[in-house]
Amino acid sequence: MIDLNEKVAVITGGSRGIGAAICLKLANFGAHIAIIGNSENPELIKQIKSLNKKCIFYKCDVSDYEQAKNTIDSIIKDFLKIDILVNNAGITCDKLIIQMTEADFDKVIAVNLKGVFNMSSLITKWLIRNKNKGKIINISSIAGIDGNIGQTNYAAAKAGLIGFSKSLAKEVAARGITVNSIAPGFIETDMTKVLPDEFKQKSLNAIPLKRFGDVDDIANTVAFLASDMADYITAQTLRVDGGLTL
Ligand code: NAP
Numbered sequence: 284m285i286d287l288n289e290k291v292a293v294i295t296g297g298s299r300g301i302g303a304a305i306c307l308k309l310a311n312f313g314a315h316i317a318i319i320g321n322s323e324n325p326e327l328i329k330q331i332k333s334l335n336k337k338c339i340f341y342k343c344d345v346s347d348y349e350q351a352k353n354t355i356d357s358i359i360k361d362f363l364k365i366d367i368l369v370n371n372a373g374i375t376c377d378k379l380i381i382q383m384t385e386a387d388f389d390k391v392i393a394v395n396l397k398g399v400f401n402m403s404s405l406i407t408k409w410l411i412r413n414k415n416k417g418k419i420i421n422i423s424s425i426a427g428i429d430g431n432i433g434q435t436n437y438a439a440a441k442a443g444l445i446g447f448s449k450s451l452a453k454e455v456a457a458r459g460i461t462v463n464s465i466a467p468g469f470i471e472t473d474m475t476k477v478l479p480d481e482f483k484q485k486s487l488n489a490i491p492l493k494r495f496g497d498v499d500d501i502a503n504t505v506a507f508l509a510s511d512m513a514d515y516i517t518a519q520t521l522r523v524d525g526g527l528t529l
């Protein structure tokens with residue numbers, strides 16, 4: 284059984300979509316929740332607190348190292364420890380390469396990849412210093428494995444994230460810290476709501492399980508990887524995509 288009782292979990296981009304579902308799921312399994320993001324979701328915080336779990340929102344742009352450092356310092360002060368980090372914050376700026384500007388490329392790399400470096404390096408230092416066997420879970424994408432038209436920036440960041448996770452997993456394995464990635468397929472959130480209907484129908488036809496993913500499909504996978512049931516799993520990338528690759 285998954286038991287996260289009294290664990291402290293930090294979730295980036297936890298205010299809505301997949302991140303909000305992860306916050307709620309980990310709290311349901313007993314974890315206290317530190318949410319990092321641009322905007323607060325008071326309803327979510329209320330729900331988590333009603334489970335008798337501590338929950339604090341920290342406004343922070345994950346791509347900014349100074350903000351990230353100050354935020355992690357505040358979390359340690361408020362929660363006294365960190366056990367789980369879920370790097371979930373992400374953005375898209377989809378364009379064909381011939382239309383993509385340098386700024387379009389840079390901002391997606393800054394949030395989706397450098398943001399993961401900022402959070403992971405700061406928290407890994409704390410985990411090692413405090414001899415805490417933490418779990419780091421990075422939300423990548425099948426675009427980072429297979430590529431996708433209009434997403435050279437996003438796919439580069441998400442592929443980079445997989446290489447980052449494997450390298451970090453090797454560096455920290457001896458400390459009992461695990462690092463894994465999840466590669467979601469098509470999950471129904473604000474991020475995918477804006478895609479053209481024709482593209483959505485084509486994607487649905489290609490999914491063997493014949494449905495789009497739900498945010499809970501990802502949250503369940505995170506809960507498993509964050510628990511001691513996954514203690515012997517590290518450096519892996521788990522596709523959660525309804526069989527899209529079959
Ligand atoms: P979403 O609904 O657009 O939510 C993104 C979250 O990231 C929001 O909470 C947002 O905060 C936060 N965020 C964005 N930029 C940030 C920054 N600079 N600093 C801190 N927080 C920031 O996206 P989603 O669909 O839930 O996606 C979550 C993750 O899954 C992303 O990494 C995404 O790439 C990945 N993913 C999603 C799908 C999918 O089909 N949805 C598929 C594969 C991978 P605000 O609410 O304050 O803006």
